[in-house]
Amino acid sequence: MMLKKIKTEHTDEKTGLVVKRITTSEWETFNRKVAINNSLFSCEQKRLIYNKPLLNIPFQIHHIPFKKKRQAWDFEGFDMSKSHAIKQKRLYFAFQQRSEKQWDTLTFTEAEGDFQDLATRGLTFVPYSIPKDSTLETWKERRKDAILILNQSQILVPIFCSKHDREFFEDIFNYEFENSKLIGVQCYNINDNDTFVNLMKIKLRNMKLQKGDEAPLLFGLSYSKVQKSLSNVSGCFAYSCFGFDVLSHRQVFLENMPTEVVKNILSKRIEEIMRYDRVLGGYNLSAEQEFYDGINITQAFLENVAVAEGLTPYQAIQWANFNEQQNDFDVLNNYVLETAEENKKDSALKFIESQKERWAVFWKTKMPQQV
């Protein structure tokens, strides 16, 4: 599967949201896609055993965990997810999921080593994490060297930390916006000033795209699935507001956690699992559903899932969460495209501000409002 082009289909002036058309040798699709991540891949493996259909999404992202005990990146499962993605004709991307602490201490020596390691593992899209304090000048030098070790079919993918030094971020990002096909950003808390300012710079650059322009595909990575400090709005939606085209939330790797925490996670009851609600555009728990709707929606949903579907209750919820968020994105894309019509300039903005409570609250409190 070869990535051929990414073109701007339409930019909505009111929201700054952009629709991009992505063309590969196998398929063509629009942006705003929730990628298959490690946990959804596990679900799909189970579904395959039961001969059940898989998710209809052309992007698969593998988050490479860091094993604290061995102090090394863990490539177990990497080959399997890659070959699965190839079979499913998906654009496959793998990257090292760094914690904020790891970003703080990341140097070019380490970043270059990690890049070289991945370059030799048969990846088409090879991630290169850019240390937080890099300037454009230092990055350009490193970038030049890095490209030399890639073969003709490989593409360098710069990975930023959303907490990159504000003073240098815009220059490097804009440079990459002009020169890269794919750009990744590992996103941390939106309430953090550096993150917010950098994300706004991404949005401002992205919304300058005009119909027909070549554009890079922006990968929003490692953010929190549920934005708990922002009324439980979906992380996918929150980060897509800043221009990200393909989204993959932070993966939880139990091996690195204290035993007590692991026990807690594994003993979670249905009432404690958050479910995406399309009416809200965010997540809630059974107690909230019962209070407002008089019904435990999560439980009701599980009663309708057949065991033969091959998923555990927790996985069934994940599966449904994925599908419903993607459906919401598809609807949003239609509204954004509609704004090309003269009498429908407001339709995407109206949809966000009036149809889904959590989307509306996020938009009104975090995104700059037009006067």
Add this chain to the structure above:
Amino acid sequence: MVNPIPKWVWKRYAVIWQKFKDKPFTFEQAQKELKHLDRNLISVMFNELKNAGWIAVNLGEGDSRKRVYNLLNPLEIVESAKNDVKKN
């Protein structure tokens, strides 16, 4: 003049109307009724209600830093909407 409110605001309005009707209440009292919702969300909701003319905001008696809210009666809203239509 009153304006329409989004459906999500209407759903929350209904919960506090059931409790307070047109009696005055504070933000904290509303928060107690709107279980599971954070301050951020309730603030945006109040703002929507205020902009649409569905809620009156007054200064608290004795402590003018506090705000006291009064919901408009849904029947008054319907009447007002009818009159607005007639005027136009």
